[in-house]
Amino acid sequence: MKLLVLGGTHHVGRAIVEAALERGDEVSTLNRGISRQPAPGVRALIADRTNPECVRRALRDEEWDAVIDTGAWAPRVVRESARLLADRTGHYGYVSSRGVHRWPWPAGADEHAPLAHGDPGSTDDADYAVAKRGGELAVLECFGARALLARAGMILGPYEDVGRIPWWLRRLEKGGRILAPAPAETPLQYLDVRDLAAWMLQCAERSLGGAFTVTGPPGAITLGELLTTALEVTGIDAELVWADPNLLVRHGLPLGVELGLRLPDGSVPSGMHDADVSAALAEGLTTRPLRATLADTWTWLQTEGDPVPRADTPSPDTWLDAAAEQRLLDQLPY
Incomplete structure (x- = not known):
């Protein structure tokens, strides 16, 4: 064309x-x-x-x-x-x-x-x-x-300038114990x-x-699969510490907001990750494996560095305050 x-x-x-x-x-x-x-x-x-x-x-x-x-x-x-x-x-x-x-x-x-x-x-x-x-x-x-x-x-995928997967990959890159918003079985659609x-x-x-x-088919992946696959494709040595969302909110850590899993007040929105995409699939939409998306995003970040954040998206610091995260991790068992 x-x-x-x-x-x-x-x-x-x-x-x-x-x-x-x-x-x-x-x-x-x-x-x-x-x-x-x-x-x-x-x-x-x-x-x-x-x-x-x-x-x-x-x-x-x-x-x-x-x-x-x-x-x-x-x-x-x-x-x-x-x-x-x-x-x-x-x-x-x-x-x-x-x-x-x-x-x-x-x-x-x-x-x-x-x-x-x-x-x-x-x-x-x-x-x-x-x-x-x-x-x-x-x-x-x-x-x-x-x-x-x-x-x-x-x-998601390479070139993302919204601050979702690039933020998570950079956070995982730091290693150690890393907070994640439970439950790991939460379905994601992307x-x-x-x-x-x-x-x-x-x-x-x-x-x-x-x-x-x-978007992708509903129920295809979970948050746990997303983060564990990210660790696998990057080879990063880190431990995911799954914390109750209400506990995260009480400590001022709105994790999950970046992926549309909850609103800033901690409530869980409906309809975010269960859309009916049958019409697009019937017209030829295909989706590649999660592993390929994450591996290629990681390669892009390693090659080109972090993208310039979009003006209409929150600062990556919105998702996690490092000091607040450490205070909560110190309270959670190993």
Whole structure:
């Protein structure tokens, strides 16, 4: 395909660009050009998406088979880009989020769960759920059935700049006794960023539209499997000390919040790790083994170092205060 990626340098965008190049697609990216250099073989178009005229000049009158939008922008920014491309692009893939669903999420929810209110003309991106839903509406307004809304769950794998698995890997790297939020049998639902990228490109090639919940199968792994596998692939010598979440909260240690296992007040949210993904699986979504995701993330961290944290995510220090952790560990039996 002749593909345009809006973004293309970080996390999901980087994975999409790499997957597209591996497929042999002709890839252009559009971004501000102020972070990573484009991958070899990519044609970089430079523009600030908040400036429609700047975007218009960068795109000129060129046509593409498909566009994939990875940006977390205000809905009006999404709408303006979609309008510019509506008559010269066959397919628009929008990297959305399960966050578009109205809170609290029902258990076992699929694409038909209630949605947050969104305004495609809004310039406000402060409320993530509302902004993402507004972005979806903006894309639908311009592309209709030619739009794919990929409502992603927790995205892990190389290039993650949210502070989930990279934080845990760096914490494990320190070794010794390490607090973990019990129970180890807690189920987790996630998707490797490269599996999301491959699926979105396949959908673009097939001109598949519609809204899909896109994450891994529910019940596939547990928190215990995640952390013990991380220790195995890294070869780190550390002991996981499983602590009751209520005990962690009392000591000011909100472990588990980073993986969506509980809210900052310690309560357990519904619907976070049991989404119905049968629709995406029926349309060809595949998932790689946990071990591959963790091993490749560790290799990436060792090769490139820690990513620059995103401005819209909490500081990694939020998850654990080292002194508070040690005080609690001193109270727990060996």
